[in-house]
Amino acid sequence: MKTLQNKIPLSLDGNAKVTVKGFIAPIEYTQYDFHVKWDALANLRVAEEKKHYPASIFSDFLPKEAISVGTLWEIEHEGVLKLLKQLHAKPNLDMHINSGDSRGLWACLRAYNDEFADIVFRIHAEFALTDGWFTPSQFTGHLLIDRIKEKIVFFHMYVPQGVLNFDVNWKKDKDQPDVITDIGFCPQMELRAGVEGVVQDTDFSESITKKEASQKLIRCFYKSQQINWVSLEEALKMAPAQQKPIHAISINGPLFDESC
Numbered sequence: 001m002k003t004l005q006n007k008i009p010l011s012l013d014g015n016a017k018v019t020v021k022g023f024i025a026p027i028e029y030t031q032y033d034f035h036v037k038w039d040a041l042a043n044l045r046v047a048e049e050k051k052h053y054p055a056s057i058f059s060d061f062l063p064k065e066a067i068s069v070g071t072l073w074e075i076e077h078e079g080v081l082k083l084l085k086q087l088h089a090k091p092n093l094d095m096h097i098n099s100g101d102s103r104g105l106w107a108c109l110r111a112y113n114d115e116f117a118d119i120v121f122r123i124h125a126e127f128a129l130t131d132g133w134f135t136p137s138q139f140t141g142h143l144l145i146d147r148i149k150e151k152i153v154f155f156h157m158y159v160p161q162g163v164l165n166f167d168v169n170w171k172k173d174k175d176q177p178d179v180i181t182d183i184g185f186c187p188q189m190e191l192r193a194g195v196e197g198v199v200q201d202t203d204f205s206e207s208i209t210k211k212e213a214s215q216k217l218i219r220c221f222y223k224s225q226q227i228n229w230v231s232l233e234e235a236l237k238m239a240p241a242q243q244k245p246i247h248a249i250s251i252n253g254p255l256f257d258e259s260c
Contacts (some may be wrong), residue, residue, distance in 0.1 A: 006206060008067040010109075010117055012259055013150040016054030020155070020193040022046040022086045030168070030184030038170050040129040044186075048086045057082055058152060061121060061143055067109050069206040072216055074104035080123060084260060085155065090128040095135070095167065106220040107143075110209030116153065116199050119143040120210065122217040123157070132170040132179065136189060139161060140214075152196050157189030 024046040027035040035041050060079030067073065077093055084091035095103050107121035123139040141157035159165055165185055169179040230238065235246045 008109075008112055008117065008147075009066045010062045010119075010145060010147070011150055012055045012062065012145065012152065013058050014054060016055040016151050016196065018053050018055050018058065018152050018155070018193050019050060020053060020083065020086060020191050021050050022048055023188050023190050023192070024087060025186060025188035027184055030182045032182045034168055034170060034182040035132045035184060038132070038168075038172075040131065041134065041170075042166060044088070044129070044134065046087055047089055051086050053082075055152060058143065058155065059117065061107055063107075063109075069109050069111060070208050070212075070216065072106055072108050072220060075107050075121060075123065077105065080105060080125075082123055084127075086191060087189065088127040088134075092126050092128060092133075093124075095124060095126055096133055097135075102116045104221055106217050108213045108216050109208065110213045111204040112147070113202065113205045115146065115148055116202065116204075117145045117147050118199065118204070118207075119145070120213045120217070121157075121216075122221070124221065126207065129168075131172070131174065132168060135167045135169075136186075137165045137167075144194070152194055154194035154196050156181075156192050156196070158188075158189065158192075161187070 024044060027041060027044065029035070030041070041249050057079040060076035063071070063073040081091055081093065087194060091177050093103070093105065103124060105121070105123045108117055110120050111118040119142070121141045121143065123141065126135040128134050136159040138160065139157050140160055142154065143152065144154040145151070145239065162185070164183050164185055166184055168184070170182070171179045232246075232248060235248070238244070239246050
């Protein structure tokens with residue numbers, strides 16, 4: 001296996017302009033029909049469908065020093081908050097309900113060659129609605145940079161598809177301190193800029209797979225993902241051979257995002 005050791009700097013022309021389009025589709029489902037009963041959720045729509053930014057705002061996604069493929073770094077908050085406000089006026093990166101290890105904004109250099117650098121990232125954020133909170137499962141993303149021109153070729157930040165991909169807390173009764181919780185599915189919540197597929201057939205000098213990069217990012221957020229999980233069927237085969245007991249866990253939600 002080739003050892004990845006070459007380090008490259010990443011930078012952008014801060015004077016360039018980037019046009020970002022925002023999308024939020026109507027919510028299709030919630031377990032307890034909050035998307036019908038709660039006006040703030042029923043009327044959740046993108047704040048600005050199109051907005052122009054200086055490319056410097058995306059510099060917060062870049063590392064401060066030269067890095068090699070597979071390296072992880074924390075994303076600065078300021079630029080991300082400005083982008084999230086295009087989706088909704090009140091984003092929050094300091095999650096109001098948190099199990100202790102799921103806050104954060106992380107990026108990874110997935111691939112590069114002389115012309116392009118491909119960055120993937122994962123961001124956990126939420127939005128303050130009237131009388132409550134909307135918490136997407138995660139924002140995952142992709143940033144493709146032209147290293148020669150120091151310009152953004154493609155940017156995409158979105159809530160992934162899934163049977164359930166957000167959680168909400170609603171303070172239905174203003175005279176009571178408690179909130180009630182629901183979970184649901186939003187078919188589209190995303191920000192997008194540039195042209196997709198530019199490097200589809202490009203040969204990179206060094207790279208890791210998207211799956212490898214995704215797993216690196218997951219482990220930044222959840223200690224549970226550092227465990228080598230196996231199915232019950234596999235465990236039943238492994239336990240006698242390794243003379244180890246089986247520790248079985250049954251859950252009704254995911255261990256690796258915020259839609260629970």
